[in-house]
Amino acid sequence: MAMVKIIYEKCTLCKECINECPFEAIEIKDGRLYINENCTLCGLCVKVCPEDALYKEEKEDFKTNIDHYKGIWFFAESRDGQLSSVALEMLNGALKLKKSLDEEVSGIILGNNVTGLVEELGKRGADKVYVIDDPALDYFQEEPYAFAMAQLIEKYTPNIVIAGATMMGRAFIPMVAAIVKTGLTADCTGIDIDEETKLLLQTRPTFGGNLMAKIICKNHRPQMATIRPKVFDDAPLISGKAEVVVEELDKSKIKNKVTFCGREKIDNIVDLQESEVIVSGGRGLKDPKNFAIIKELADALGGAVGASRAAVDSGWMPYPHQVGQTGKTVKPKIYIACGISGAIQHLAGMQTSDYIIAINKDPDAPIFKVANVGIVGDVFEVVPALLKKIKAKNS
Amino acid sequence: MNIIVCIKQVPDTFEVKIDPETNRIVREGVESVINPYDTYAIEEAVRIKEKFGGKVTAVSMGPPQAEKALREAISMGADEALLLSDREFAGSDTLATSYILSCGIRTLKDFDIILCGRETLDGSTGQVGPETAYHLGIPYITYVSKIIDISSGQIHCVRLMEDHYEELKAELPVLITVIKEINQPRIPSLKGMLKAKKAEVGFCRCCDVEGEKCNFGQEGSPTRVVDVWTEQLQKEGKKVEGEPEELASALYKELEDLGVV
Numbered sequence: 001m002a003m004v005k006i007i008y009e010k011c012t013l014c015k016e017c018i019n020e021c022p023f024e025a026i027e028i029k030d031g032r033l034y035i036n037e038n039c040t041l042c043g044l045c046v047k048v049c050p051e052d053a054l055y056k057e058e059k060e061d062f063k064t065n066i067d068h069y070k071g072i073w074f075f076a077e078s079r080d081g082q083l084s085s086v087a088l089e090m091l092n093g094a095l096k097l098k099k100s101l102d103e104e105v106s107g108i109i110l111g112n113n114v115t116g117l118v119e120e121l122g123k124r125g126a127d128k129v130y131v132i133d134d135p136a137l138d139y140f141q142e143e144p145y146a147f148a149m150a151q152l153i154e155k156y157t158p159n160i161v162i163a164g165a166t167m168m169g170r171a172f173i174p175m176v177a178a179i180v181k182t183g184l185t186a187d188c189t190g191i192d193i194d195e196e197t198k199l200l201l202q203t204r205p206t207f208g209g210n211l212m213a214k215i216i217c218k219n220h221r222p223q224m225a226t227i228r229p230k231v232f233d234d235a236p237l238i239s240g241k242a243e244v245v246v247e248e249l250d251k252s253k254i255k256n257k258v259t260f261c262g263r264e265k266i267d268n269i270v271d272l273q274e275s276e277v278i279v280s281g282g283r284g285l286k287d288p289k290n291f292a293i294i295k296e297l298a299d300a301l302g303g304a305v306g307a308s309r310a311a312v313d314s315g316w317m318p319y320p321h322q323v324g325q326t327g328k329t330v331k332p333k334i335y336i337a338c339g340i341s342g343a344i345q346h347l348a349g350m351q352t353s354d355y356i357i358a359i360n361k362d363p364d365a366p367i368f369k370v371a372n373v374g375i376v377g378d379v380f381e382v383v384p385a386l387l388k389k390i391k392a393k394n395s
Numbered sequence: 396m397n398i399i400v401c402i403k404q405v406p407d408t409f410e411v412k413i414d415p416e417t418n419r420i421v422r423e424g425v426e427s428v429i430n431p432y433d434t435y436a437i438e439e440a441v442r443i444k445e446k447f448g449g450k451v452t453a454v455s456m457g458p459p460q461a462e463k464a465l466r467e468a469i470s471m472g473a474d475e476a477l478l479l480s481d482r483e484f485a486g487s488d489t490l491a492t493s494y495i496l497s498c499g500i501r502t503l504k505d506f507d508i509i510l511c512g513r514e515t516l517d518g519s520t521g522q523v524g525p526e527t528a529y530h531l532g533i534p535y536i537t538y539v540s541k542i543i544d545i546s547s548g549q550i551h552c553v554r555l556m557e558d559h560y561e562e563l564k565a566e567l568p569v570l571i572t573v574i575k576e577i578n579q580p581r582i583p584s585l586k587g588m589l590k591a592k593k594a595e596v597g598f599c600r601c602c603d604v605e606g607e608k609c610n611f612g613q614e615g616s617p618t619r620v621v622d623v624w625t626e627q628l629q630k631e632g633k634k635v636e637g638e639p640e641e642l643a644s645a646l647y648k649e650l651e652d653l654g655v656v
Binding site: 003022023024025035036037038039040041042043044047079139140142143146166167168170171172174175177178179181182183184185186187201205206207208210211212213214215216217218219220255257258259260261262263264265266269270271272273274277300301302303319320322325326327333334355357359363368369370371372373374375376377378381382385386388389390393 | 406427431432456457458459460480481482484485486488489490493516517518519520521522524525526528529530533534535536537538540551555556557558559560561562563564565566569574575576613616617618619620621622623624625631632633634635636637639640642643644645646647649650653655656
């Protein structure tokens with residue numbers, strides 16, 4: 001079995017590796033260093049060892065014939081018969097990879113009465129679109145969607161498959177990876193092609209956003225990743241036309257043990273992960289009624305309302321608005337934190353936003369550490385004054 | 396009703412801090428805890444048992460120390476616990492982990508519902524639940540926010556999507572992953588803690604499960620971590636102080652430059 005190996009003659013038991021390991025995988029047993037089952041082979045210990053007493057032993061696992069896997073695929077997520085913005089973002093991501101890997105870019109569309117969505121993808125640069133249009137795919141359900149995508153992958157053998165790390169993507173893509181027996185990297189914030197090996201380099205935050213990891217999938221195909229919304233912009237319009245490949249859904253493997261009974265729209269919620277602007281409120285708002293000014297500011301900026309865990313746990317805002325470790329991870333262009341102190345749980349969910357503005361009375365609030373602009377002031381004074389200015393401009 | 400709850404022991408990242416000098420994670424004094432999302436799964440499992448009768452078995456894969464997390468699950472109301480622990484399991488990615496879990500769950504024979512947390516605090520992939528369901532050949536539902544009923548071999552529940560809730564029914568056995576909204580986990584009772592102390596945790600090694608060894612550990616893991624680093628996300632920019640009116644003006648200017656007003 002391959003793992004991190006120890007050269008005992010070199011090890012001085014300095015404990016550097018033990019302190020560095022985020023997974024508590026290294027301990028001292030009977031006076032010797034011991035690597036336990038927690039090891040994820042991340043290699044941090046190898047990097048920090050001052051004595052070069054540790055090394056990663058890579059075992060070449062058996063190689064299936066993977067040379068015929070060609071093409072960069074992206075899942076063109078649609079909801080209610082409309083392409084999601086994340087579909088165009090994934091297309092842009094795929095086009096970016098195409099620059100370093102000269103392979104066709106193809107979209108996958110799954111749903112019922114969705115063939116019409118093909119055109120948009122062609123206009124934005126997709127070479128090909130694979131469509132499975134079937135009443136069984138009318139509502140999103142993990143199993144039929146996973147088998148539909150796996151069926152396309154098994155038949156057309158793509159090299160790379162990417163999908164948005166939306167709730168839908170994160171719900172069914174793992175099953176696809178398990179069916180076709182390949183690796184899947186979740187929630188990437190960056191993808192690239194390694195110049196030399198031509199492998200997909202997948203970068204993702206881990207450990208509550210405190211650690212970044214680069215992951216590859218060397219000997220299995222396709223190389224699969226889900227990518228956070230808003231990592232890429234929408235693919236721009238060019239005049240293009242995609243070749244369309246329509247496939248019948250193979251229902252033989254689908255057991256369909258889940259039935260859809262209905263849905264309930266959540267009032268006043270804009271999809272946080274798809275929003276370019278998010279205005280969030282925290283404990284500093286003191287009262288649920290005060291979320292009105294947050295809502296007003298979000299509306300004025302064309303954005304969505306977020307909330308800290310403290311605000312959600314106090315019952316001021318419903319859970320779907322929660323940003324942070326036990327809520328949503330967002331990456332808008334602009335994130336405005338109002339009366340949020342900036343606990344690490346909250347930072348984990350928003351610190352990769354492009355531009356962060358924080359408004360807080362306490363000049364020492366940790367939120368200022370991640371903010372591009374920190375406004376040291378009272379939310380109840382600053383926000384209404386700001387709204388007045390915006391209104392004056394608009395009228 | 397045989398209920399299984401899959402849990403993971405994770406370092407409490409709420410306590411994790413970055414040393415600004417070395418840019419490294421400071422681990423000292425950081426305790427290992429049950430993955431917070433899994434506590435909702437344990438609580439829901441216990442509530443199902445309380446309502447419909449049956450038995451709750453907590454299952455985990457990890458080093459021998461993970462026994463502590465399983466005992467905590469017992470203190471919250473789980474009846475039995477099983478730890479899958481073997482050096483052969485080390486280096487597992489989500490595909491291998493889910494395969495090993497499915498092998499471990501099979502040794503328990505009968506099960507009606509498997510509960511998992513939405514994702515873990517450390518890896519945050521949310522992949523192990525769905526992949527485990529696939530390996531077991533059972534349906535699964537992600538992001539469950541409410542269980543309405545369990546009757547006549549079916550579970551009736553609600554799950555959260557981006558902008559709506561969905562009501563679904565699924566045939567048992569089923570695997571569900573749960574979100575925070577589903578309940579408020581209980582604090583272990585004194586009686587629970589005493590029970591946890593005395594309870595016997597089952598140990599399952601590589602040789603105790605039926606499964607292809609080539610699917611375990613690093614060998615069964617298609618993905619490889621090739622690099623890790625701590626990123627300096629702290630961007631501490633300019634701080635503006637002054638009267639509310641000045642602050643609003645500065646903010647307005649900022650938003651104007653960003654092109655949103």
